[in-house]
Amino acid sequence: MNLPNKLTLLRVCMVPVFVVFMLTDIGGDANKWIALTLFCIASITDWLDGKIARANNLVTNFGKFMDPLADKLLVCSALVCLIPEGKLQAWVVIVIISREFIISGFRLVASDAGIVIAASYWGKFKTVSQMAMIILLIADFGGIFTTIEVILIWIALILTIVSLLDYIIKNLEVLTKGGM
Template sequence: MKIADEWDIDNLPNRLTMFRIALIPVIIVSLFLQSTNLLVPYHLVLGHIAGWTFVMASITDFLDGYIARKRKIVTVFGSFLDPIADKCLIVSSLIILLALGRIPVLIVIILVLREIYIMALRLLSLERGFNIKVGQLGKWKTALQMIGIPMLMVNYPLLGIPFPLIGIIMIYATTVLSLYSATEYSIETFRKLKMARKEKVHKEVLQ
């Protein structure tokens, strides 16, 4: 894929990425206020603010990549910042839900370490000049995560729907898919790294 002005910051995809980062404090503050006794009548509202803000941030994650590819304005800055913004959103949300006692600590450790590991692999692949596409398992993981985390943020049944129960079930499913997709991503990344090394050795031999 053609890369536009490598360090161009002022374009729509990068603005969406930076907007996603700016939404993170809204989520944290809303959940913090929900956990206190100061605004008890507004706990449901605060949970919805946090949940829908997370959904909005997740949608920008899809949009910035789609627009960048569609308009061919992929930049080094965007490729670097986008995965960091994603991980900041997910990790901060998981940690605050852990602090509120809504997710088991082991699940958070697995998901956070997985996010850090995948980010490292992505940055390595970008540095080596290639990119690994997200597999089907990774897409399912993201979809479940996008639904499960907001449900746990709301933390109240709504219209007879047990948001907390459904949310935690989806997070457990997310954890399983995260491990499988990380394995799949690792295999593909190291396969391409091995191919790149072989091509490099072959070129050196020809010289």
Template sequence: MSIPPAKQVPTLNIANVLTVVRILLVPFFIWFLLLDDSADDGSGLFRWLAVAVFAVAIYTDKLDGDLARSRGLITDFGKIADPIADKLLIGAALILLSVLGELWWWVTLVILIRELGITVLRFAVIRYGVMPASRGGKLKTVIQTFAIFLYLLPLAGVLGDWYSWVAIAVMLAAVAVTVVTGIDYIIQAIRLRRDARSAQRPDSPTS
């Protein structure tokens, strides 16, 4: 009796659609945040619209992951596109916050260099296998997102200096986790490449 082939998960599914929607929201987030650059206190309507778009985009990240796992909609496209969508959103937010003078450039550069480096690494080892987001990588995204959200909310003028210090502390924690998980991904890539080459190597030389 033959075993039926495993069911193929279509690339076009609700989880992947939400991932693409998150990518499409990035230009709107950028536009709204830049439009509010003229506001004296940075708390105009467009700033709040940028915060709202960022929040919606982050929610789609959680939603598409939940749907992919609960409905068995995990695909190679999703494994690659999901972290890329996260990096586009996070990267845009960090760069704009630095451009607006609200975040140190060194923080943005450290995070972006790590994110770009790991993205390039994913594609470099894709012939050996897909390297999905790890738990540490997901934690990194959560902390980065929370830190950026604190920076985006125009509440420092209302709540005082303590709010700014909380935002700085969370951002520094995000930088630390970003660096540590980046090193972990490098180790994963080395192991993936080594294991794939070992599997391809014959047990003994052919005569």
């Protein structure tokens, strides 16, 4: 197993630990900072594994499958954990997670039809905005940051919808070739 794939697996393994610190008081007052640190490290591995894989020609089918799955696990887990804390409304999380299910299903149908759907810049912007939003929501600095959090929530939500529409519009042939 190559280094990028190990980093992807590390990210997957970090998710339950992150969730424990988000949803319990096992670490006391340090919980949010531990969770924030875990989320940031996991987010960095997302960037790093892709960079290493592309730079060293280490792209594998395992990585193509697991990397986006690991990202979805991390982000969706964080979003769900932020609901009971009152930092995100459930409808926002449902919209974001629904987009992930739709795109995953779309990619599965495309794959069956022999079509590879590459990641788009809109998808990358969406991921970065969601991760930035999650980091600020976990940190909960207050003050002016509360306004920035609200702005980031709306930016992430808009980019989620725009990236979904972008994927569908650019890949309409999947609807006909994939038997949908």
